Amino acid sequence: MLYSKSAEYGIQAMIYLTEYRSDEPTMVSTISDAYDIPHQYLAKIVQTLVKHRLLKAKRGRNGGIFLGRNPKDIYLHEIVYAIDGPPPENEKCAIGLDLCSDETPCPLHHTWKPIKGAIREMLSSENLLELAKRVTEKRRIMNKK
Amino acid sequence: MLYSKSAEYGIQAMIYLTEYRSDEPTMVSTISDAYDIPHQYLAKIVQTLVKHRLLKAKRGRNGGIFLGRNPKDIYLHEIVYAIDGPPPENEKCAIGLDLCSDETPCPLHHTWKPIKGAIREMLSSENLLELAKRVTEKRRIMNKK
DNA sequence: ATTAAACAAGACTAATATATCTTATATTAT
DNA sequence: ATAATATAAGATATATTAGTCTTGTTTAAT
Numbered sequence: 615m616l617y618s619k620s621a622e623y624g625i626q627a628m629i630y631l632t633e634y635r636s637d638e639p640t641m642v643s644t645i646s647d648a649y650d651i652p653h654q655y656l657a658k659i660v661q662t663l664v665k666h667r668l669l670k671a672k673r674g675r676n677g678g679i680f681l682g683r684n685p686k687d688i689y690l691h692e693i694v695y696a697i698d699g700p701p702p703e704n705e706k707c708a709i710g711l712d713l714c715s716d717e718t719p720c721p722l723h724h725t726w727k728p729i730k731g732a733i734r735e736m737l738s739s740e741n742l743l744e745l746a747k748r749v750t751e752k753r754r755i756m757n758k759k
Numbered sequence: 760m761l762y763s764k765s766a767e768y769g770i771q772a773m774i775y776l777t778e779y780r781s782d783e784p785t786m787v788s789t790i791s792d793a794y795d796i797p798h799q800y801l802a803k804i805v806q807t808l809v810k811h812r813l814l815k816a817k818r819g820r821n822g823g824i825f826l827g828r829n830p831k832d833i834y835l836h837e838i839v840y841a842i843d844g845p846p847p848e849n850e851k852c853a854i855g856l857d858l859c860s861d862e863t864p865c866p867l868h869h870t871w872k873p874i875k876g877a878i879r880e881m882l883s884s885e886n887l888l889e890l891a892k893r894v895t896e897k898r899r900i901m902n903k904k
Numbered sequence: 905a906t907t908a909a910a911c912a913a914g915a916c917t918a919a920t921a922t923a924t925c926t927t928a929t930a931t932t933a934t
Numbered sequence: 935a936t937a938a939t940a941t942a943a944g945a946t947a948t949a950t951t952a953g954t955c956t957t958g959t960t961t962a963a964t
Contacts, residue, residue: 721890748865
């Protein structure tokens with residue numbers, strides 16, 4: 615809906631790294647096991663994130679990956695864009711008609727535009743640190759039951 | 760984003776039928792030409808819509824398709840569900856974590872839930888007649904330029 | 905009756921996203 | 935030095951979506 619499955623895996627991996635942050639590198643296999651993601655597939659995604667400097671990798675024995683920078687400065691849309699690519703220049707209208715704009719709106723324009731704005735806002739305001747905190751909290755609640 | 764390309768084509772076709780409603784049937788090729796949709800591909804989609812009674816078809820020479828009922832009583836989500844299938848029982852959370860609910864929310868839950876609601880609301884409140892009117896109005900504006 | 909022209913339907917092809925397999929390369933423990 | 939073990943990278947495989955091709959069936963004009 616919001617992004618590809620690959621981007622979803624990427625987000626999960628980065629949340630994991632934030633939640634269990636450490637000076638030691640974390641192996642990709644540790645994350646793929648934790649979230650039940652195919653190992654080699656996640657490895658590919660991780661490579662992309664490393665190229666975009668969102669992750670750092672340490673190769674060789676006892677190697678693994680780290681966050682590329684402080685998680686409170688990493689926003690969701692960066693991860694999504696790195697993996698899925700940036701959104702298209704001229705975004706299509708919701709119904710696929712040509713030339714949708716405020717002046718010549720497509721039939722869904724007035725309803726869809728604010729929703730699209732809310733999505734953009736969500737992806738560009740949520741940072742990894744906050745997300746990871748909420749995951750920790752969620753686990754706490756679930757364990758209590 | 761909201762639905763598959765097939766569903767998008769289906770919506771376009773039904774808007775066309777609403778805008779140019781007539782007692783005579785409209786050929787699938789007329790619509791595929793108008794919206795630049797691959798003819799045979801649209802034909803397949805139309806078959807699905809006929810099976811779901813959203814369209815009626817008249818076979819044979821001088822045949823074509825009609826709306827299955829009054830366009831003001833046809834809502835977007837019906838078209839989408841007919842083509843893409845109904846949404847999954849237990850909708851996944853935005854980040855793909857297990858068990859996302861109000862009690863054990865995923866990290867995006869609070870932001871994403873109202874957006875999802877707005878999308879659902881949009882698809883279930885917009886009817887074909889309104890949409891077609893707006894397309895007509897849009898064309899009027901565009902021609903004036 | 906015959907034929908032309910429309911939708912119906914199934915098999916096939918192409919493109920893309922997802923996933924796996926194999927080999928290379930880097931790094932550390934021994 | 936060597937072996938073990940991690941990421942890097944490229945080729946291959948599978949699943950899904952999008953699109954095409956061919957044939958069947960229905961209907962009306964002739």
